[in-house]
Amino acid sequence: MSKSIFSILFTLAFSTSCQVKSQSPEIKINKTDQESIIEEHLKNGAYKHHYFSLEWQEEIDKGLAKDSTIAYLWQQKAMPLFKQRKYEIGMEFIDKAVKFDKENWQPYRAFIKCIFAKTYEAAIIDFQDCKKQFGNGYVMDHSYDFYIALSYLQLNKYQKAEKIFKNDIEALIAENGEGWVHHLDLFYYGISKYEQKKYIEAIEVFDWALRKYPNFSDAQHYKAICHGKIGEVEKGKTLYERAKLVGANGTINEDNAIYELYPYQIRWNK
Numbered sequence: 001m002s003k004s005i006f007s008i009l010f011t012l013a014f015s016t017s018c019q020v021k022s023q024s025p026e027i028k029i030n031k032t033d034q035e036s037i038i039e040e041h042l043k044n045g046a047y048k049h050h051y052f053s054l055e056w057q058e059e060i061d062k063g064l065a066k067d068s069t070i071a072y073l074w075q076q077k078a079m080p081l082f083k084q085r086k087y088e089i090g091m092e093f094i095d096k097a098v099k100f101d102k103e104n105w106q107p108y109r110a111f112i113k114c115i116f117a118k119t120y121e122a123a124i125i126d127f128q129d130c131k132k133q134f135g136n137g138y139v140m141d142h143s144y145d146f147y148i149a150l151s152y153l154q155l156n157k158y159q160k161a162e163k164i165f166k167n168d169i170e171a172l173i174a175e176n177g178e179g180w181v182h183h184l185d186l187f188y189y190g191i192s193k194y195e196q197k198k199y200i201e202a203i204e205v206f207d208w209a210l211r212k213y214p215n216f217s218d219a220q221h222y223k224a225i226c227h228g229k230i231g232e233v234e235k236g237k238t239l240y241e242r243a244k245l246v247g248a249n250g251t252i253n254e255d256n257a258i259y260e261l262y263p264y265q266i267r268w269n270k
Contacts, residue, residue: 071101162192215250
């Protein structure tokens with residue numbers, strides 16, 4: 001589940017990029033020509049350079065000059081800019097990707113709004129539209145509802161976030177079993193309770209997350225606070241010290257956490 005984002009994008013270059021699904025009817029697509037352009041300007045062009053380099057952008061621009069309707073090229077042009085925190089410029093290009101391939105790239109754009117750009121109201125609107133059109137799918141290992149709930153959490157709408165997290169987790173268990181529940185889903189579900197002073201309930205959910213990821217230092221940290229809040233100060237101190245010990249290697253382990261600090265993530269090296 002935890003592959004690098006670059007590996008994922010490299011793999012998708014010759015699968016999703018050729019499955020153009022949601023174009024406007026007036027746009028004529030020659031898939032064979034597009035595959036050839038992607039081969040030339042990504043595999044044999046941009047991929048020979050670091051994605052933060054000018055050469056990466058130049059190679060993609062060459063491909064877009066030949067066919068400006070290739071959604072995957074627009075996404076690959078945007079992706080490094082988000083990782084450089086150049087959100088406004090990157091959003092212009094990901095909007096182009098969505099224009100030419102809505103089903104594949106609108107969820108990715110909504111993810112960027114939530115985790116990178118942190119425009120949470122806009123992320124909710126985008127994800128809700130994705131759900132309306134495509135159902136509650138997944139992007140970057142988590143459901144659209146997960147990101148909607150996380151956005152509400154970041155907007156201090158804790159009750160709404162808790163309800164969505166709860167429903168999403170219960171639906172996943174009903175469909176696939178508890179083994180499919182991600183520890184990060186549980187962490188933020190616990191946070192939604194913690195923010196409402198439901199400390200005992202939050203501890204129970206953090207324990208659930210910790211059974212899945214025992215060295216999850218962020219969950220240990222907030223669990224420690226909860227114990228302190230209910231008067232179990234010494235237990236909280238012990239748990240906090242344990243969290244600090246594993247903090248360098250046991251924090252949120254999402255692929256994109258190397259580029260962006262996730263909500264409620266602790267900076268253990270500070």
